[in-house]
Amino acid sequence: MDSDFSRLLLSAWSDISGFAGTLTGRKQLYQLGLIALLALIAQLIRMWLSPRMRSWMRTLEGETKWRLRVLLTIQQRIRIISFVAMIYIANLVVAEISPWPSSRYLLELAASIATAWLVVGFAARLIRNVVLRRLVAWGAWIVVTLYYLGLLDVAASVLDGMALEFGQFRLSLLMIVKAVAIVGLLIAAARFVAGAISGRIRRNEEISPSMQVLAVKFLQVALYGAAFFIGLKAVGFDLTGLAVLSGAIGVGLGFGLQKVVSNLVSGIIILLDKSIKPGDVITVGNTFGWINSLGARYVSITTRDGKEYLIPNEDLITQQVVNWSHTNNFVRLDVYFGVSYGDDPHLVRRLAIEAASRTERVISARPPVCHIVGFGDSSVDYILRFWIMDPTGGLTNIRGNVFLALWDAFKDNGITIPFPQREVRVLEGSTLRAKAGDGAGEGAGPARGGALD
Incomplete structure (x- = not known):
């Protein structure tokens, strides 16, 4: 094997030396000098035109995104575009001056390679x-360059000669390069297809949000998995050993990553039973907010103060979850208050209902109600119940607005809100005795530090 690989290296070196020897003629040196000059001019064009084009692009307000991406791609490739345009013009000029093919061989070769580089650059933007x-x-770029130079077969032979062999298993550097290239292209294609289909799934209003997320996840896993295994199979990898190895690794990971697997399974259960979906307003423990997205491992919840919590999927299965918008968006809120015993309870109830009805976000389809719930030590206690249908707007703020409306309504109509008061009475026959040293005797007035008998 070592001797075969040495012969491959010698053959490759001979081909490279032969190609380099063709560049030593006078005509070839002229062509190389012209190519270098055109490359320098292309660089100067880029330095002059690129910032001006970028400044012009900043003025394009309201332009579609795909057009801006195309312009940005062109702006980033001004140098190669200029070089390709000039090299073809140079080919035409040299062909008119000298009809011999040798006079423009390197120019045509440079034009072909530069054009291939330009096409690859534009095509790669799809990834x-x-x-x-x-x-x-x-x-x-490397492949097309070696192809036009006639060295692709030589490079493939050298890479194939650099291999590791274990029994019947053989892994060469050429197989690795092919695998990376093919798998990369297939994954890029799978991502493009998944993005296109996912967009159509999300725009379908007949599919619930949770089923949309589940369908997109399964689609991505299926396409990416198929791209990976098809790519490996296409370059000759034996997947039988990989299946056995992956099974052994799976058992080990199952024990070591129990929490991760539990979160993955819990995420699938959540998507299947549709208990929560993006946009729902939920409470988990002390966390209240709305769901941004459902991930494979966690659920993203944003609270009213702008904090984003990542709740593991397992917690949503094992803990108590309050979904304020599971079947509908209607939410009933309760407000407790008390008024003095001297106020008319019928008037209080009517004023409370009117105050809540006038508050923004309180819906009129389900009118507020007010009931007496008890007779306290200092007040008659009431409960005011009202409905909203936008829990994402917050709960504390709407309660505060209703309390403020009650305050204004009670103040305008003379309704008093009591607070605890204490009244001290001196019983007949009692005397106020001051402590020793306070300068007050028996029967004195309310001296500081006095005590009643």
């Missing part, structure tokens, strides 16, 4: 993931 996009772009 949204930055790391994957760069990986695919650089791999494609």
Whole structure:
């Protein structure tokens, strides 16, 4: 194997040396100098045009996103676009001056490689993931360059010669490169298809929000998994050993990641039973807010103060959850208050109902009601019940607005809100005795520190 690999390296070096030897002629040196000059001019064009184009793009308010992305892609590739345009013009000019193919061989080669680089650059923009996009772009640039230079077969032979063998198992560097390239392209295609189908699923109003999330998750897992395994199978990987290995790894992970697996299963259960969905207003423990998204491991909840809580899915299964908008958005709120015994309870009830009805967010379809709930030590106690249908707007603020409306209504109509008072009476025959040293004798007035007998 070592001797075969050495012969491959010698053959590759011979091909590279032969190609380099074709560049030493006078015509070839002229062409190389012209190519270098055009590359320098393209760089100067980029330095002059790129900032001006970016400034012009900032003035395009209201332009569609896809057009802005196209303009941004062009702005980032001004140098290669300018070089391709100039190299083709140079080819036409040289063809008119000298009809011999050798006079423009390197120019045509540079034009072909630059055009392929430009096409790869534009095509790679379809991949949204930055790391994957760069990986695919650089791999494609290397492949097309080696292809036009006639060194692709030589490079493939060298990479295939760099391999590890264990019995019947053989893993070469060429297989790894092919696997990365094919899997990357398939994953990019799967992501594009998943994004397109997910958009249509989310726009379908006949599907509930929880089922939309579940369908999108299963679609992504199916497409990404298929892309991964198809890519490995396409380059000749034996998936039988991988299946056995993944089974063993799965058992180990099942014991070591019980909480993670529990959260994953709980997330699937939540999506299937539709107990909560994005947009619902829930209370978990002391956390009150609305659901932003349902993840594979947690649920994102945003509270009224702008904090975002990540609640594990397992907690939503095992703990008590109050869903304020499970079947509908109607929420009933209770407000307790008390008034003096001297006020007419019929008038108090009518004023309370009218005050709540005038408060913003209190719905009139379900009118407020007010009832006496008890006779306290200092007041007659009432409960005022009213309905809202927008719990995402908050509960504390609407209660505060109703209390303020009650205050204004009671003040305008002479209704008093009592507070605890204490009355001290001196019984007949009692005397006030001052402590020693206070300068007050028996029968004195209400001296400080006095005591009653």
